[in-house]
Amino acid sequence: MAPAGKALGFYNKANDWFCNAGLPSDFTIVIDGVNFHLHKFPLLSRSGKIEKLIKETQNNDEGTCFITLEEVPGDTEGFLVAVKFCYGVHVELTPKNVVMVYCLADYLEMIDVYGDDNLFSKAERYFHKNVLKNWKDCMVALETCENFVKRADDLQIICKCLNAMSAMVCTDSSLFGWPMMMYGRLQSPGGSILWNGIDTGARIQSLESDWWFDDASRLGVGLFERFTKALEAKGIQPEKLTGAIMYYCGKFLHGLGRWQDGPVTKTKSIANFNSKSGTIDQRLLLETVVQLLPQTKGKSVCRFLLGLLRVGLILGVNDKCQESLERRIGMQLNLATLDGLMIPSYSDSDTLYNTDCVERIINYFCTCEETGSITILSKDVSKLVDSFMAEIASDVNLKPDKLYALAQALPEVSRSLTDGLYRALDLYFEAHPWLPEKEKEQLCHAIDCKKLSVDACAHVSQNKRLPLRFVLQVLFFEQIHMKTALTDYLNMLNTESTPTGSMAIGSTMASRIDGWVSLVRENKGLRVEMERLTARVHELEAELGKMRQQIKRIS
Incomplete structure (x- = not known):
């Protein structure tokens, strides 16, 4: 008890805390070098842990009992709260200290067995009735949990x-x-905000x-x-x-x-x-x-x-994380953008961009769409991949097999036209003039000549960077397309006997073969060149045969 007319309180001198109860201390608790000079009875009646420690202490004959507490939640500040509660001083609980008091009461075993409405039950009740019903208080409580997570x-x-x-x-x-x-109680039953009990009419804004x-x-x-x-x-x-x-x-x-x-x-x-x-x-x-x-x-x-x-x-995330990201991207590759796919090569690779990563993403897309409508989504993806190949084509360190693997990653059905693929390869040939003819021919195998547009065929016929065999192949299919278009046109005219039908079919077919007829006119001068090139190929093949015979004779 405090002296008459004086409220019970605690004061400190250096590293020592004292209670002004007016009675000499018979009990000292040491926490992090700080001494709390207290009295046994108030703490024995509230804390099970302190009661057990006092019974285990062997120096009771000296009159003063010394106990050292370690890893106390809240350290000396928290323990002072528990001490005040044991001495009957009012302890105010707030969202900032309730977690500390909750853990401290559990540490000191301040449960109802050692006194009704003990500190543990008070903290627990406040936590459930106040903190858990308010977003702000929950966040504050979680912040304070960092000091005693376990x-x-x-x-x-x-x-x-x-x-x-x-x-x-x-x-x-x-x-x-x-x-x-x-807003607590500052809200009327009608939902408006109250100020000093007066309905302000202001409504709570929806979040x-x-x-x-x-x-x-x-x-x-x-x-x-x-x-x-x-x-x-x-x-x-x-x-x-x-x-x-x-x-x-x-x-x-x-x-x-x-x-x-x-x-x-x-x-x-x-x-x-x-x-x-x-x-x-x-x-x-x-x-x-x-x-x-x-x-x-x-x-x-x-x-x-x-x-x-x-x-x-x-x-440098682990392989599982990288694979998961690549798979997720592959599942929605049709929604990706070109700048997103331009992933730099952060390893020791000589290339500027990580083509292996992009190739795996494309493979995941194809695997994912095997059971779905791949023809619809793949058209967007094929344009994206062709644009990606065109962007990386200028990299002088890009190997032909890497570019070929990207070109073959998508199935043939994904491209209705191969103009984009042709453009990418043409840019690659332009940036790699030293590339052998054989490797150029291998890269051109990825292009389906039958899916080249009229404009692309015209560009191929005049492109000196392309291998000769590929140019001849494109011109060959060009001739086949023209013959097929003309034959279909003549057959449909013969099957229709009425003039009206002939005129209707003529107008329809005329639009279909318009492109090919214009191309024929443009390439009229190139026919002679094509025949000359064909003859030259035959001459080279004959010379090659003679050289092989000479080599056999020498060997």
């Missing part, structure tokens, strides 16, 4: 906070007017679906992972979860900003607490995020995945 986990404090927050996120705010607890993104991004990687899993268990929409993960990565994953639809803007925070700025393991974050991402598709998602892949290659 004990908070054992008491399921973190789990309960995350579950409560996930329930708030998944609740339709338009139906329930959530979050009502943010957007991403109102919680910024607050969730304040969680550490481990807590954010657990939070996303709790959201999945509550049945959150995959698109919302993907958006939250993209926002989180945009804040903490360096080099990812340009691969999102827009700059990461800091939205209004509901919690508004000061998060500790710590260094996040970039590689761990990326590998964790890839495991958490739902199977969603979209242009923004595909671009985000391509950005993750770039950053992952720089950080």
Whole structure:
């Protein structure tokens, strides 16, 4: 008891704390070099741990008992709260200290067995009735859990906070007017905001679906992972979860900003607490995020995945993470953009761009679309791949087999026209004038001559960079196309006896063969050149035969 007229309190001198109860101390507790000179009875009646330690102490005959406590939740500041409670001093619980008091009461075994309405039950009751019903308080409580994660986990404090927050996120705010607890009792039954008990008429603004993104991004990687899993268990929409993960990565994953639809803007925070700025393991974050991402598709998602892949290659993520990213991108390759596929080669490779990575993505796309409508999606993908090949063609260190593998990665049915593929190879030949004729011919095997347009055929006939055999092949198919078109036209004219039918068919077929007729006129002068080249080929073959016979004779 304190002296008459004086309130009970505690004061410190250097590293010693004393109680002004007016009685000499018979009990000392040491925590981190700080001595608490206390009295046995108040603590024995509330703490099971201290009661056991006093019984185990062997120096009771000296009159003063010394006990050392280690790993006390909250250290000396937290223990002082428990001491005040044992002495009957009022302890105010807040969202910032309730987790510390909760863990401290558990550590000191301050349960109802050692006194009714003990500190543990008070903290537990406040936590469930106040903290878990308010988003802001849950966030503050989670922040304070960083100092004693293990004990908070054992008491399921973190789990309960995350579950409560996930329930708030998944609740339709338009139906329930959530979050009502943010305004406490300052809300009328009609839903308007009250000021000093007066209805202001102002309505609570409904929150957007991403109102919680910024607050969730304040969680550490481990807590954010657990939070996303709790959201999945509550049945959150995959698109919302993907958006939250993209926002989180945009804040903490360096080099990812340009691969999102827009700059990461800091939205209004509901919690508004000061998060500790710590260094996040970039590689761990990326590998964790890839495991958490739902199977969603979209242009923004595909671009985000391509950005993750770039950053992952720089950080050197594990093979499982890289494979998962490539597979996800392959599943929606038709939504990718050219600049997204231009992935630099960060390894010791001589090439500027990572063609192996792009080839694997294309293979995943083909595997994914085997059971689907590959002809529809592959047309967009084939244009994308052809553009990619045209962009990398100027790389002097790009090997012909790498370019050929990219050209053959897509099935033949994916290209209705091979003009884009021809353009890419032509640019490659222009950037690699030293390429042997044999390797050029091998690359040209990837082009289906029958699918070249009229303009492409005209360009081929005048292109000196192409191998001779390929030019002759294109001109040969050009002749076949012209003969087929003319034959079909004449046959249809013969089958129709009425003049009206002939005129209708004539107008239809005229448009079909217009292109070929114009090409014939343009290439009229090239026919002689083609015959000359053909004769030259025969001469070269004859000379080659003679040389082989001479070699046989010499050998």
